[in-house]
Amino acid sequence: MDPEKAAQTSHRHQPDNDTATTHSSYIAPEEPDYSSYAYPVPDKADSAAHDGTAAAFGNDLIPSVSNAVANAGGNAYAANHGINSNNNNNNNADGKGGGGGDFITRVPSAATTTAPAEEETYPEGGLRAWSVVLGSWLALFSALGIMNSIAVFQTYVATHQLQGYREGTIGWIFSVYTFLCFFGGIYIGPVFDRWGPRWLVLSGTVCLVIGVMLLSICTRRFSPSSPTRENTDKGHTVYWHFMLAFGILCGLGSSLVFTPSIAAVGHWFKRRRGFATGMASTGGSIGGIVFPLMMQALFPRLGWGWTIRAVGFICLALCGASNFLIRSRLPPPRNASPPPDPRIFRSAAFSLTTAGIFLMEFALFIPLTYISSYALSRGFSESFAFQILPILNAGSVLGRALPGWWADVAGPFNSNLAAVVVSVVACLAVWLPAGGSAAGVIVFAVLFGFASGNNISIAPVCVGRLCRTQHYGRYYSTTYTCVSVACLVGIPIGGELVTAAGGEYWGLIVFTGVVYVLAFAALLAAKIVCVGKNVFAVF
Template identity: 55%
Template sequence: MAVGKMAETLQAPLATDTAPSSSAQEKCDHSPDVSKLQDPEAATLEKSVSTEPLQPEPPFPEGGLQAWLVVFGAWAGLFAGLGITNTIAVFQSYISTHQLADYSESSIGWIFSLYTFLAFFCGIYIGPIFDKYGPRWLIAAGVVCVVAAQMLFSICTEYWHFILVFGVLNGTGCSLLFTPCLASVGHFFRERRGFATGLASAGGSIGGIVAPLMLNSLFSNPSLGWGWGIRIYGFLCLGLLSLALIFVRSRLPPKENASIHPDPKIFKQKPFLYTTIAVFLMEFALFIPIGYISSYARAQGFSESFSFYILTIMNAGSFFGRVLPGWYADRIGAFNTNTIATFISIIACFVIWLPFGHTKPGIIVFAIVIGIAGGTNISITPVCISRLCPTESYGRYYATCFSVVSIACLIGIPIGGSIISACDGDYWALIVFTGILYVLSFVMFLVAKSASVGWRLLAVY
């Protein structure tokens, strides 16, 4: 009897220590609950492919000086990095009428598609490296690549110059910035992650507002022109990226035995797979107006100056789309917010751009609406991904998703150029194509949500 009581006494605390509390489980980011799977074999499969243990995460600061300095540093880094991405329409419009005037829109589009492809695809290794070693050396390498690319960009004259400098060097440099800046914010915020990520990613919108205005003024100055205009912008990037290097840091310790190699097994988790497909289609659609809205404005007979300003208007809308939805995404759910934004993009394409884009009020309204919706997609997508994994593996999941999405960035602009050429310079088919991509993305966001919480449309997720 005594031995039996002693055994019970020893076993009781063991059970208490190993069973996580329900409140801790609710606060933990992880893959969908296995208990929801009715089929025992499916449950076994889910357990076998899950790459992360379901363990409670430590408390998040949710604020404080260090946390907000990380947000500020990420804002500065994305001002320079995403600011370049949001200005590719200006670069494409300029070089297509100057240095590369003899090349087709589709050929020139490959320069910027290669840039966006590498900016996201290289993250397939950068994300795991961030999880293992932190952001400091990644950002330092990014600073060197981006600033060097801007200086070399200013003296490019041949097609292959632009491919190597803007496409390869600049794309790789921006990739070294994106994942560390966004993932570091997630280390300090969980309940307010949408709002904090929105503030950080708003730097890209501000960059997209400042750069076209700045470059238009510099390019039109006879004493400066293209060369010094790009160099001055490069010095601005150097100052901003120095702030990112100083302030962006991670909080969680490196994961034990973490690998720097990508893990394709996480695609066996259905919510993550469906989310990746939805983001792929959304980014495919989004980069078409980003890449062609300036050329579209010129094709409709508007001045070159207005074609620069319309991109600024779109990025101004993107600023509000990144900041405000981040606040209510923390309340109604990141997936719900992204789904709503994608639906608004469908309306923008079929109800505004297609019938009224040839008019000045029409293209301005479209730029504002698609800017708001696209800004929401850009800022909330990382939050959606973070809901599917533990925070210490956020870099790996984010980079794995966008390594696939990068293919859409690679083919999007050239396919858009081919559609324009096939329609003898008319843009109506490109607009319809963009709208269809948004429709498919909208459907896949609904499917991704249902894979986690079922077909409960009003569920906060």
């Protein structure tokens, strides 16, 4: 039979859903028609190498800790986010899965169409495999632990070295940091695919440690004529010292460390990948608890310089050890992870999903950055202001542990939508009216931490639902290129809102809640495009 007719015949046998096919109408040059369901069976090389490609490229800042739905494109997500893809493959084989029988869950992934005898084998354990998990845990403790502690850095420098600067101006330091963490990972993936993690982790360790050590010598300068007023020229020197040390060096270093650290785990596990990656990813969560508490205890005793140096020495020891433990195993793929491709935005479902994730990440880092400053502004003690961040990070541990199970039951889009609703409630129904009390701030921190952990870990699998596994890298990179811009501008905008309100935070809180409402609308619209008006469909 003519291949074109075969594809058309296959298409006619899919469920009658006119709106659901719009997401796959994009046709890239010299690639198969995305709207066709007559997918060719990949050869052995493609199947064996694909998990490594996806593991390196589909990276997320804070990975999922347990199993989640991973159908069309889900195996690529699984390689990076700790998803056990076996259950997914079984579901897809009979046309039933997390998507409640919708057409996306019926599209077989590359792994499901490959004969079992040709599949790549994985150690699934052993000393070498678990040493990679340990190395990843050590690296993520440092890299993501610092990212989860940016509220402490922001609060301290805003009241000490950079006192007198606008909140929005200070926010640019941390927005550049988060931007590079996202944006850098997009292009580190192909390097990992080709050469493995060794030189990436080593160079990331050097950048991160040097950045932290330089951060420790960022000191406040005074004008000789006025000991209480910061000299303009020297003040700018201090500001750019922070920008170069933390924003650029620490941002690049963190990206170079955590991207290959997570990707390498996927080379050693498949059936137990969810458990293995979950164990590794807890390092970032624990780092986000340990670093703030450590800095709170050491700032009064040792001051800024030696406290930050202590953080640097911890990063040096842990990342240094990880260099001897993290290794890849799978051979380089024939096709490296592709760059972002704006032509995919012809798909309405993809455009709406990207918009929803953009808005989620835009809102996410505003509370993460300003929660400690908010506590100080409301008259809470400095110790409470620093302790609220570990409470938030503790809540996010559950938010990263439960999404896999919840997404298996309800679908990744539904899981994300529910978490966005919790974020809106946390901001507008808890933080705004009850943020003046310690109990209100703590309840907000727990709720928001839980919801944000869900959002971050499940968002990439939503992207994976919209494409074939072979094209997941392209879809992921395109989405998170846009998301990196949200990280770049969100924090400074939040700071400017505080300044515009005369130091009050109500504008920042309302703005964050409204952005989450818009994110909910975009994700819901994307779901409707895919499955129709049945908003309760499992998807």
